[in-house]
Amino acid sequence: MNLLPAEGLLRYHEETKHHPERYARALGYMDWENQPDPFRRYEGAPVLDLPLLAQDPPGGHLALYEPAGASAPITFANIAGFLELSMGLSALKQLSGSRWALRMNPSSGNLHPTETHLVLPRMPGGSAGIYHYTPLRHALERRAELSDDLVQRALSCLGADGFLAGLTSIFWRESWKYGERAFRYCNHDVGHALAGMRFAANLFGWRLTCLTGLADEAVEAVLGLRRTRFLPQEEEHPDLLCLVHSGGRGSMPQTLPAELVAEFARIEFAGRPNPLSREHVDWEIIGRAAELSRKPATVDTPPTFGGRGMIQADDSALSAAAIIRRRRSATEFDRRRGIPRSHFFAMLDKTTPRDGISPFDAGLGEPFVHLMIFVHQVEGLHPGLYFFSRNDEHLPELRALTRPEFAWQPVEPGLTLFLLQPGDFRQTAAMVSCHQEIAGAGAFSLGMLARFGEVVRREPFRYRHLFWESGMVGQVLYLEAEAHGVRGTGIGCFFDDAVHELLGLSDDRYQSLYHFTVGHPLEDPRLTTLPPYAHLRGR
Ligand SMILES: Cc1cc2nc3c(=O)[nH]c(=O)nc-3n(C[C@H](O)[C@H](O)[C@H](O)COP(=O)(O)O)c2cc1C
Structure with a gap:
C-alpha cells in the first residue's frame, strides 16, 4: 500500500490504539525463550572501563x-559521571x-x-573516537x-x-x-x-543541545549504524x-555540514553486535511506521518560551543527584494519603x-503536549478533572474542541491550571488506564494530550518527537515526585479513545499519548534491592 507518510503514520496510530474490547495486536503471551538481552555489546571492540562516581x-x-x-x-571521569547519572544502573533487584x-x-x-553512543574528542586517557556505552559494565x-x-x-562548526x-x-x-504498540513506547523511552x-x-555545569536539523541518515552515518x-x-x-557542551555562543546551528557528515560516513567501525534473541517476530507495521517517520534535514528556528518565573517555594531537601538515583516506578499506592497543593x-510547574x-x-x-489531570487527593483542591496548559497558544482551540460544560476555572494565579469538572474520577482514571489501579489510587494521574493531526501531517517525523516530548514530561514528573517524597509511574497502557471521549474530542486534532500517576508508594516486601x-565491586 502506498500511503502518504503522514496518512500511514496516522493509520499506525489508529491501529495501535487500545480499546476496552480490543487491545493493540501483540503476541498475547510471554515468549520467555526469546526474551531480548537488555544489554547490547559490540564484541571485539576495545573496552574502556569507566570509573564510578566516588562522590x-x-x-x-x-x-x-x-x-x-x-x-x-570535559574529561573521561566527568563523562563517566554524566553517563552513570543518566543511562547507568540505579539498582539491582x-x-x-x-x-x-x-x-x-x-x-x-x-x-x-534505547542505546547510547558518544563521539569524543581526544582526552587524557583515550583517543578521539566513536564509543558505545554499556551500562551493565x-x-x-x-x-x-x-x-x-x-x-x-x-565542534568548531557548532561553535562549542x-x-x-x-x-x-x-x-x-x-x-x-x-x-505493534511498541514503536510508541520506544519513543517515550x-x-x-x-x-x-x-x-x-x-550537574556538571554542562548544557545539552539536540542537533535537530540533522536527517536520520546523518545520525546513522555518524554512529555507523549502516556499517554495522x-x-x-x-x-x-x-x-x-x-x-x-559548556555554553558556546548564544544560538548554535543545530546541525552539521553535509561534507563533515560525509567524512564520518567513510569511517570503519569495529565490534560485532551481540545477538539479543534466538528468534524474532517481525511486527511489520513498526518497520513501516519507522520508515514513514524518518527525519529529513530541516532548518529549525529554536523557539523562545518566555520568562515566566519558576515556583521555587517547595524545593526539596534532597540533592539533585540523590533525586536521580532514587527514581523508581511505583507499583502500588497507599490509597489513604494525598499530597499538599x-x-x-x-511538580506541574516544572513541566512548563x-x-x-x-x-x-x-x-x-x-511544545505541543498538555496535561489532562485527574486530581484524587490533593489537599485544598476539589477532586476532579483539571487541565494544565504547557503552550497557551493552543488554549482557545482546546476550549472550543472540548466539552461545552467544562468550567475552565483558573485555580492559582501564575499557573495555567484550570478546573474543568469537579468530581470523583478515581474509577474513571483507572478504567481509561487499562484498568490499572495505580492510576486511580494515588494523589493524581494524568493523560498527556498532544496537538496531533496537523503536526504530523505537516512534518511526519514529528510523530516521534511528540512521544519524545511526552517522555520528557514524564521524566520531569518522575523526578519531581521523588523530590516531593512521593513516587511516579509512567503509563503506556491506556484506552486512547476513551480518554478523548471523556474530554469531548472527536477528531485527531489532539490525542492522548502517555499517562502518568503519582502517589505515596507501597513497597513490595518480596523484593530485595542491591546497590547498582x-x-x-573489586574491578
Ligand atoms: C513509556 C513507559 C510506559 C510505561 N507503562 C507502564 C504501565 O502501563 N504500567 C505500569 O505499571 N508501569 C509502566 N511503566 C513503568 C515501567 O514498567 C518501569 O519504568 C520499568 O519497570 C523500570 O522500572 P523503574 O522505572 O523503577 O526503573 C512504564 C514506563 C515507561 C517509561
Whole structure:
C-alpha cells in the first residue's frame, strides 16, 4: 500500500490504539525463550572501563533545572559521571533466585530499547573516537578511532567545546512484549533518556543541545549504524544526536555540514553486535511506521518560551543527584494519603517550558503536549478533572474542541491550571488506564494530550518527537515526585479513545499519548534491592 507518510503514520496510530474490547495486536503471551538481552555489546571492540562516581556532583533539587556551579572540564571521569547519572544502573533487584537491573532512565516493561553512543574528542586517557556505552559494565566500547581533527572541526562548526551523544532504539526489545504498540513506547523511552541526559549534564555545569536539523541518515552515518551488521530485527534505529557542551555562543546551528557528515560516513567501525534473541517476530507495521517517520534535514528556528518565573517555594531537601538515583516506578499506592497543593503546583510547574531551564531547553522545538489531570487527593483542591496548559497558544482551540460544560476555572494565579469538572474520577482514571489501579489510587494521574493531526501531517517525523516530548514530561514528573517524597509511574497502557471521549474530542486534532500517576508508594516486601554496581565491586 502506498500511503502518504503522514496518512500511514496516522493509520499506525489508529491501529495501535487500545480499546476496552480490543487491545493493540501483540503476541498475547510471554515468549520467555526469546526474551531480548537488555544489554547490547559490540564484541571485539576495545573496552574502556569507566570509573564510578566516588562522590556525587553538588547541587540541590533545583540544580536539575539550572546548573548550580561552573562547568566541569570535559574529561573521561566527568563523562563517566554524566553517563552513570543518566543511562547507568540505579539498582539491582532480586526475587526468589532471579536478579535484574534497573536504570536511571525508566523504560516500558524495563525492556530498555534505547542505546547510547558518544563521539569524543581526544582526552587524557583515550583517543578521539566513536564509543558505545554499556551500562551493565559501566564501560565504553570503542567502535571507531577518529582523528581528533575531525571531532574538533565538528565542534568548531557548532561553535562549542564538548562531545556528541547519540541515542538509538532497538524496537524488538519492546515489540517482543508489546507487539505493534511498541514503536510508541520506544519513543517515550527516548524522551525519558533525553531528559535524563539533560538533567545529568546540568550537574556538571554542562548544557545539552539536540542537533535537530540533522536527517536520520546523518545520525546513522555518524554512529555507523549502516556499517554495522545487525541481525534482522535487532537493528539500532537512529533517534537523535546532541551536543553536550559548556555554553558556546548564544544560538548554535543545530546541525552539521553535509561534507563533515560525509567524512564520518567513510569511517570503519569495529565490534560485532551481540545477538539479543534466538528468534524474532517481525511486527511489520513498526518497520513501516519507522520508515514513514524518518527525519529529513530541516532548518529549525529554536523557539523562545518566555520568562515566566519558576515556583521555587517547595524545593526539596534532597540533592539533585540523590533525586536521580532514587527514581523508581511505583507499583502500588497507599490509597489513604494525598499530597499538599503546594507540592502539586510545584511538580506541574516544572513541566512548563522556559528559556534556559531544563529539560525543555534541549532544543526540540515548540511544545505541543498538555496535561489532562485527574486530581484524587490533593489537599485544598476539589477532586476532579483539571487541565494544565504547557503552550497557551493552543488554549482557545482546546476550549472550543472540548466539552461545552467544562468550567475552565483558573485555580492559582501564575499557573495555567484550570478546573474543568469537579468530581470523583478515581474509577474513571483507572478504567481509561487499562484498568490499572495505580492510576486511580494515588494523589493524581494524568493523560498527556498532544496537538496531533496537523503536526504530523505537516512534518511526519514529528510523530516521534511528540512521544519524545511526552517522555520528557514524564521524566520531569518522575523526578519531581521523588523530590516531593512521593513516587511516579509512567503509563503506556491506556484506552486512547476513551480518554478523548471523556474530554469531548472527536477528531485527531489532539490525542492522548502517555499517562502518568503519582502517589505515596507501597513497597513490595518480596523484593530485595542491591546497590547498582554490586557486581563490579573489586574491578
Ligand atoms: C513509556 C513507559 C510506559 C510505561 N507503562 C507502564 C504501565 O502501563 N504500567 C505500569 O505499571 N508501569 C509502566 N511503566 C513503568 C515501567 O514498567 C518501569 O519504568 C520499568 O519497570 C523500570 O522500572 P523503574 O522505572 O523503577 O526503573 C512504564 C514506563 C515507561 C517509561
